[in-house]
Amino acid sequence: MGAIIRVTPVLRWRGGVTMTDITRFLRRGILDIDPYIPGKPLEDVKAEFGLSEVVKMASNENPFGPSPRAVAAIEKELKNLHLYPEGPCTLLREVLSKRLGIDKNMITLSNGSDNCVVLVGSAFINEGDEILMADPTFLVYRTIAKIMGGRSVPVKLKDHTHDLNTMRKKIGERTKLIFVCNPHNPTGTIVKKAQLDDFVTTLPEHTILVLDEAYADFVTDSDHPDGLDYIKGGYNVIVLRTFSKLYGLAGLRVGYALAREEIITALNRVREPFPVSRVGQVAAVAALDDKEFREKVIKNNEEGKAYFYREFEKMKVSYIPSHANFILADYGRDSQQLVRSLLRQGIIIRPGYVWNYHTFARVTIGTMDQNRRFIQALKSVL
């Protein structure tokens, strides 16, 4: 008997095109993913509420703009934009390698540390692998787990921070990756050095810990572990860092991953040929040299946090002390309502409902002038 091959017609040409439901062809799991919803763009808010000035304190961006040295470097590079960038980011890796005291083969750059998460997922997650992470946490971890057919295992926060003890207990045969965001977005908390030391040194061989240190630049607590120490110690740890926050280069998209060479080589196998633009590379090199800017930003951040804490206490708003450049606080009312009321006053912050923190909202530390405007608006709303 001859084999019967059934061909399902996809497009039928009958004068017109009958489209087949595209969802039939999607990779399994994709339909469970909701597209990322970013903070409202400034232009939209201005138009919607008829405002001429709006303060955006929703996405943990740098209130002082980009590092001026980075901007100067970008201007010089513009004449070269017809040339492809240097794919491996050799100069930037050399500069980072000197600063961090590790071999340049232990560093890979990408277009934002968000994309480093994608590289990690693409290189390591097989279908059915388990990916451990906090609940709630940065949404990108769950997305890449889904895309790759992995299974996210959420572990509830305890006292608004990672519950490493429970996470440790949830590690099983199939656990491939563990994400720990330190300091944690959205809560601003850190896991302390002693706890993380314990966690890292007892990890089974078949798991990799991914430490997202997007906000580590802002930490002043000496009890905060430096993920790089674990890498230098030879552990299965990947550290993710970014130029988006401290250096104010979020719009350029430059982030990097640090790990032992074998792991970085794996990430390089799945990365794009030219992940960081020419302007991104020169700006990052220049920004690393911008000590003045860095110090100004950190000093302002500390002052802003202290100011918010004082004002919150006066207003009886309970807040989670933060190690980052934002504060998650409990305003005692529906977060969507609160955010809408503040929008009318030209202030954009992030509502907590997206993380199941229904009466909380996250505000980014701004310039002192912006901080005062936020508090003023808050007073009129509450």
Ligand SMILES: *Cc1c(COP(=O)(O)O)cnc(C)c1O
């Ligand atoms: C902002 C942020 C990043 C950095 O993202 P980029 O892609 O480098 O801009 C990474 N992780 C967390 C948790 C963040 O909040």
